[in-house]
Amino acid sequence: MxxxxxxxSTGSIGRNTLEVIKHFPNEFRVFGLSTNSNIRxxxxxxxKFFPEVVVVRDTFKAERLKRNINNKIILLGGEDGLIELSGxxxxxxxxxxxxxxxxxxxxxxxxxxxxIALANKEAxxxxxxxxxxxxxxxxxxxxxIDSEQSxxxxxxxxxxxxxxxxxxxxxxxxxxxxxxxxxFRKISLEKVLNHPCWKMGKKITVDSATLxxxxxxxxxxxxxFGVDISKIDILIHPEAVIHSMVEFIDGSVLAxxxxxxxxxxxxYALSYPKRLRxxxxxxxxxKIKNLTFLKPxxxxxxxxxxxYEAAKAGGTLPVVLNASNEIxxxxxxxxxxxxxxxxxVIEKVMKLHKNIxxxxxxxxxxxxxxxxxxxxxxxxxxx
Amino acid sequence: MxxxxxxxSTGSIGRNTLEVIKHFPNEFRVFGLSTNSNIRxxxxxxxKFFPEVVVVRDTFKAERLKRNINNKIILLGGEDGLIELSGxxxxxxxxxxxxxxxxxxxxxxxxxxxxIALANKEAxxxxxxxxxxxxxxxxxxxxxIDSEQSxxxxxxxxxxxxxxxxxxxxxxxxxxxxxxxxxFRKISLEKVLNHPCWKMGKKITVDSATLxxxxxxxxxxxxxFGVDISKIDILIHPEAVIHSMVEFIDGSVLAxxxxxxxxxxxxYALSYPKRLRxxxxxxxxxKIKNLTFLKPxxxxxxxxxxxYEAAKAGGTLPVVLNASNEIxxxxxxxxxxxxxxxxxVIEKVMKLHKNIxxxxxxxxxxxxxxxxxxxxxxxxxxx
Numbered sequence: 092m093x094x095x096x097x098x099x100s101t102g103s104i105g106r107n108t109l110e111v112i113k114h115f116p117n118e119f120r121v122f123g124l125s126t127n128s129n130i131r132x133x134x135x136x137x138x139k140f141f142p143e144v145v146v147v148r149d150t151f152k153a154e155r156l157k158r159n160i161n162n163k164i165i166l167l168g169g170e171d172g173l174i175e176l177s178g179x180x181x182x183x184x185x186x187x188x189x190x191x192x193x194x195x196x197x198x199x200x201x202x203x204x205x206x207i208a209l210a211n212k213e214a215x216x217x218x219x220x221x222x223x224x225x226x227x228x229x230x231x232x233x234x235x236i237d238s239e240q241s242x243x244x245x246x247x248x249x250x251x252x253x254x255x256x257x258x259x260x261x262x263x264x265x266x267x268x269x270x271x272x273x274x275f276r277k278i279s280l281e282k283v284l285n286h287p288c289w290k291m292g293k294k295i296t297v298d299s300a301t302l303x304x305x306x307x308x309x310x311x312x313x314x315x316f317g318v319d320i321s322k323i324d325i326l327i328h329p330e331a332v333i334h335s336m337v338e339f340i341d342g343s344v345l346a347x348x349x350x351x352x353x354x355x356x357x358x359y360a361l362s363y364p365k366r367l368r369x370x371x372x373x374x375x376x377x378k379i380k381n382l383t384f385l386k387p388x389x390x391x392x393x394x395x396x397x398x399y400e401a402a403k404a405g406g407t408l409p410v411v412l413n414a415s416n417e418i419x420x421x422x423x424x425x426x427x428x429x430x431x432x433x434x435x436v437i438e439k440v441m442k443l444h445k446n447i448x449x450x451x452x453x454x455x456x457x458x459x460x461x462x463x464x465x466x467x468x469x470x471x472x473x474x
Numbered sequence: 475m476x477x478x479x480x481x482x483s484t485g486s487i488g489r490n491t492l493e494v495i496k497h498f499p500n501e502f503r504v505f506g507l508s509t510n511s512n513i514r515x516x517x518x519x520x521x522k523f524f525p526e527v528v529v530v531r532d533t534f535k536a537e538r539l540k541r542n543i544n545n546k547i548i549l550l551g552g553e554d555g556l557i558e559l560s561g562x563x564x565x566x567x568x569x570x571x572x573x574x575x576x577x578x579x580x581x582x583x584x585x586x587x588x589x590i591a592l593a594n595k596e597a598x599x600x601x602x603x604x605x606x607x608x609x610x611x612x613x614x615x616x617x618x619i620d621s622e623q624s625x626x627x628x629x630x631x632x633x634x635x636x637x638x639x640x641x642x643x644x645x646x647x648x649x650x651x652x653x654x655x656x657x658f659r660k661i662s663l664e665k666v667l668n669h670p671c672w673k674m675g676k677k678i679t680v681d682s683a684t685l686x687x688x689x690x691x692x693x694x695x696x697x698x699f700g701v702d703i704s705k706i707d708i709l710i711h712p713e714a715v716i717h718s719m720v721e722f723i724d725g726s727v728l729a730x731x732x733x734x735x736x737x738x739x740x741x742y743a744l745s746y747p748k749r750l751r752x753x754x755x756x757x758x759x760x761k762i763k764n765l766t767f768l769k770p771x772x773x774x775x776x777x778x779x780x781x782y783e784a785a786k787a788g789g790t791l792p793v794v795l796n797a798s799n800e801i802x803x804x805x806x807x808x809x810x811x812x813x814x815x816x817x818x819v820i821e822k823v824m825k826l827h828k829n830i831x832x833x834x835x836x837x838x839x840x841x842x843x844x845x846x847x848x849x850x851x852x853x854x855x856x857x
Binding site for chain 2 (some may be wrong): 245367369375
C-alpha cells in the first residue's frame with residue numbers, strides 16, 4: 092500500500108488523482124490532503140478517503156471546516172500548515188497545486204519525500220535550476236504528471252540520455268487554433284474556456300488558448316529531463332493522441348499515445364515503476380483515423396516566442412514571464428482585459444525587467460512580486 | 475570493434491547492412507559474408523570489406539569465384555559451407571537469408587553465436603517453437619531487423635512483459651491498397667513490384683502486395699516476443715511512419731517511428747544496446763502532415779486470414795502456409811499464374827494438409843517439401 096499525500100486535492104488534477112486512487116483500494120492509501128479554500132469538496136474527500144492530515148490554506152475557511160470534521164483528523168491551516176504537511180514523509184507526494192503557490196511546499200517536499208509526482212509547472216519555470224540542485228542533493232525522484240512530460244518520461248525511461256537528439260513537445264493548438272488572430276480581441280471568455288480536448292482548471296485552459304501552457308512546458312521539459320532548449324521542438328497536433336515524442340540520435344522516434352484523459356498519466360505517476368490495469372477505454376485507431384501535425388504559428392501566439400526567449404535567457408526572466416502571465420490570465424478571467432491583451436501585458440513587463448542571471452530563491456520571490464505588481468499596473472493602464 | 479558475419483550479404487538486407495557498416499568503420503568489422511549465387515556483388519563486397527571467410531552456396535559459382543579472389547580469404551561452398559560459417563563464433567551474426575533456406579543456418583547460429591540480428595521471418599514461421607526452445611537452451615540473444623519487429627523491440631525494451639496488453643502491427647497496405655479486388659486478376663507483375671514505401675527484394679514485395687508479409691510477421695511477433703496471437707492486431711497505416719506500437723495494460727501506447735529506410739532498424743540491430751548517430755535524414759513531421767489508420771480488408775487480402783488461421787492452429791499448418799506461399803509467389807514472379815491465384819494456391823494446399831501438432835524438425839522439413847510439391851501441382855493445374 093503506497094501512502095500518498097495530495098497537495099491541491101480539490102483542483103482538477105487533485106480530484107482526478109483521487110479518482111484513480113479510488114479504483115485501486117489495495118494499492119494506494121491517502122495520508123494527507125490540502126486545499127486552498129474549497130472546504131466543500133475537501134469535506135467530501137475526507138468522508139471518502141479518510142486522510143490522517145488535512146490542510147486548508149485559507150485560515151478562515153480552516154476554522155469553518157473544523158466544526159464539521161471528525162476530531163481524529165489533524166487539521167492544519169495556512170501556509171505553515173501546508174509546509175508542515177509537505178514535510179511529513181509519505182511514499183509519494185502528489186504536487187497538484189497550480190501556479191507559483193506550489194514553490195515553497197515543493198521545496199519542502201523535495202527535502203523530505205522520497206518520491207514526488209509533479210503536476211505543477213510554474214515552480215519549475217520560476218526556479219528550475221534551484222529545484223534541480225535540491226533534487227540532486229536530496230536524491231528525491233520526481234515523476235511528471237503532465238501528459239506531455241509523462242509521455243517523454245515513458246519514451247526515455249532508463250534510456251541513455253546521451254542518445255537523445257530532440258524532443259517533440261506536442262500541443263493540441265487549443266480552442267483558438269482555427270480562429271483568425273484579428274478576432275482575438277472580441278473572443279469571449281466562454282469560448283476560451285471551452286478546450287477541444289482536455290477538461291482542466293481555468294488558468295491552464297486560458298494558458299492553452301494563448302499557447303503559454305506549451306511555453307511553460309518548455310521549462311518543465313528542460314528541467315525534468317536536463318535538456319537544452321535548442322533540443323525541444325513544439326509541434327501542433329490537434330487530435331492530442333500523441334502526447335509527445337523523443338527522437339534519438341539514430342533517427343528512431345518513440346512516441347507515447349493515449350486517450351486524452353489526465354487519469355492515464357496520473358495513474359502511471361502513482362503506480363510507477365509498475366503499471367496497473369487501467370479502467371478507461373483504450374485508444375481506438377480505427378475511430379481516430381487521422382493524426383495530423385502542424386507548425387506552431389508564432390505570429391498568432393506570441394506567448395510562445397516570449398517563452399522561448401525567457402528559456403534561452405534564463406535567470407529571472409522566466410519568473411517575470413510566469414508572474415505577468417498569472418496576472419494577465421487572472422485579469423482576463425475577471426473580464427478586466429480582453430484576450431489579445433494577455434500577451435501584451437507579458438511583453439511589457441518582460442521588457443521592463445533587468446535579468447538577474449543566477450538568482451537566489453530570495454531574488455526569485457522579489458522578482459515574482461515585482462512582476463505581478465508591474466503586470467497589475469499594465470492591466471490598469473489598459474482600462 | 476564488433477566482428478560481424480552476414481549471411482545473405484548480396485540481398486537487399488545484406489547490402490543495406492554493409493552500407494550501415496561502411497558508415498561506422500570504428501564500430502564494426504566484417505568477418506564473414508555469404509551469398510546464394512550472386513558472385514558479382516559478393517566480389518565487390520570482398521574488395522570493400524575484406525572478410526576473412528566467404529561462402530557461395532551454389533558450388534558451381536563458388537568455383538568460379540575462387541579464380542578471382544585473394545587466396546588469403548577462406549572460400550567455402552555449398553550448404554555445408556554455409557553451416558560452417560554459421561558455426562564460427564563472432565560477436566554478431568546477421569541472418570539476412572530470405573525464405574526457408576535460412577532455417578538450418580539459423581539453427582546452427584543459435585547453437586554458436588552470442589547474438590543474432592534476424593531479418594528472416596520464414597524460419598520462425600516454420601519452426602518458431604523449436605527455435606525458441608533452442609534460444610532458451612543456448613541463451614543467445616535475438617535482435618529483430620524487420621522494421622515492425624524492431625519497433626516493437628524498441629517500445630518493449632527491458633520493460634515488464636506482463637504489462638503488455640496488445641501489439642499493433644502496422645502495415646502500409648502495399649501497392650494494391652487502393653485497387654479493386656476484381657482487378658487483381660489482370661494486375662501486372664510490374665505494378666506489384668512497385669511498392670509505395672519500401673525498396674525490398676522481389677519475394678517480400680509480392681508478399682507485401684498480398685499482405686502475406688504481414689501474415690508472416692504475425693508469427694515473427696508471436697515468437698520473438700512470446701505473445702499470443704490474440705494480442706496482435708494488424709493496422710493499415712499507409713504512410714509507414716509508425717512501424718508498430720505496443721499498448722500497455724494501463725492504456726498507454728508506445729510507438730516507434732522513423733523514415734521508411736531499412737538502414738534505421740538495421741543500424742539499431744548492429745549497434746544494440748547502444749545507439750549510434752545516424753547518417754540519414756530524420757523524420758519531418760511538418761512535411762508528413764498526416765498519419766492515417768485503417769482496418770485491414772480481410773476479404774480483399776485472404777492471405778491474412780490464412781495466416782491468422784495457421785497461427786491459431788500452430789503445428790505444421792504454418793509450414794504449409796509458408797511453403798505454398800513460396801511456390802505461389804515464385805510462380806507469379808515467373809508469370810506462370812496471375813496475382814489473384816496466389817491465395818488460391820495457398821488455400822488449396824492448406825486444405826489438403828493434416829496438421830501435426832507438435833512437429834519435430836524432421837516433420838517440419840517433410841511437410842515443407844510436401845507442401846511445395848502440392849503447391850507446384852496446384853499451379854500446374856491452373857495452366
